[in-house]
Amino acid sequence: MKDCSPPEQVIFNRPAKYEFVKPLGHGACGSTVLLYDRQMDCQFVAKKFTPIIGKNEDPDLFDDLFNRFRDEAKILFGFNHPFIVRVYNFFDYGEHDTSYILMEYVEGQNLPDYIETHPYRASELFEKLIDAFAYLEKRGILHRDLRPANILAKTDGDPKVIDFGFGKSFSSDTEDKDSSISLNWWCEKPEELERGVYNNRTEVYFLGKIFEAIILSNQLDEFKYKHIISKMTAHEEHSRPESFSLIKRQISQLEVDDFCFNPRQISAYREFAHCVSNLFSSIGSDVYYNDDPEPLISKLKDIHRSSMLEDSVQSPVQVARALVTGQFRYFPRTQISISILSEFITLLETSGIERRSIVLANLFNRIDAIEKSTRDTDEIPF
Template identity: 30%
Template structure:
């Protein structure tokens, strides 16, 4: 059966496919093309595990004194001396990112044909949305897991690295429940920009996933940490409701401008059945919509603020995105101390 989910990654020897009920299963890939290379540097290529607009990812093994499995991404779109120079500079910055929630960048270089490649920690895990659904996580469990994703993004922001392409397929959950973020900063490598900081850039070449892209990405405006806040808002919305805040059809430039930049997102509670809607109404509706505001200056000013408000919700404390009225504070107090009251 052909898989209609274009954003689902391929894994070594297995291909995810959807049934008519919306469930997914893995089947062996019988039509996988032969590998174009046998080796890249000291690494022996095993199989292709993913491909997309930014390049192709291979499962590889390092031979020698120790055995190590890695993921190698051969990057497309970096041609010429300027592109390769930028690749080397950015690669060094990305290699310095050290956080348990971020898949590490181990090595990099160029193939004999001149194609840049990145050697990354190989993560065995499940997409965050599939993980939540398969384990029937409660609302609180989903929010708690999402906060751990925010912690990893915050750590990168403190190192002036913006992800630029946060989406479920770039967030895998390992067997022990640890979220791991993939491709951190890879989109930066495909931008035509010579600015030194990774925090703010003005890309003329945009590598993005439209469903998770912010209005400023669609319009080619400067990218800041608020861009990741927006993408996290889309992810939060999806984990809470099973839907994205905006539905795209043709994905033309005109539609992206009209929908992503012009249409306000509806409240998450409007997408679900009544029982769940009662849980989303109020705090979670407010938090998700605050992260999805069109103007970057009106969103949460940092990912830490977004995660802090979600933890306030989990603790039964007033969230900062809502007006601090006496009646609201009183309701939250009663909910926290229901037994005593």
């Protein structure tokens, strides 16, 4: 009998064929063209590595740009977010000093041009972009080239973040001090760039500056988040929101006025939030919040089940671990009534997506107010 199991190395020798449609543009690292796949009846963008400087002119710079190009493909390939451009394939022709990225074709305008003709969508686009950058932030990615041309608005009104040619992975406890950051800055630079620092707050600044310019040029008096923009565009790094996730929670909090909670639901939230506030003594600067509702509800229900015959939760640290990941200190004798926990679980379970988002945004903002602690380094040699 013939063995039908696949070989160790699978090779498709009938690759897709694409028809050239038109050129799209040229950047520091590559040129882009529009292609058409007749079999799939779909258009794609192919980006070819063709840098502005040749290998014989500056071999080190050429290699650096080539590595950035490959990094862009790696960074984007793992993304699956509706407001971030998708990469479908990568073809490496290193022996010919070039490579190709095959990506989603986004038909639309740059963000300022779109909002000029659709000013009523400005607040909605801001919300969606904050969500996109919170997604990047959670995955440890800095875009590092945030400018109006790199955010498109599709014909259906959804934004798309494109061009990660300068993108870079980062660790939450480090700052990017890459000396290669030497872009053509399109607006006033924030103060930390003078120190060679580029981090989350820098990304916050540049997205804020994009919207600040849009608001001014279109006189958007009805823009919903002007007060957030003013904080995002503060020149001093420490005066800005520390993350897109924090801004996302602030936006959710502002939407409370659009949703009515009955007295019992408000009481369920406040009593649980009060217990949580009393539980933590301090939280580490590197913690992140477990804000996905379904896993959180599941963890809280497990805690409730293991103590449901008692008056209070037997191990309150389990509640803390359900809410945050990272270092924190807590008061082990904190009393969290089983009935209070039960009411809060019911509140989450009976709420829709938006209402859950509001509840958790309020809760995590309350935790944000708790004293921040840094790592205790007294016990390590050096």
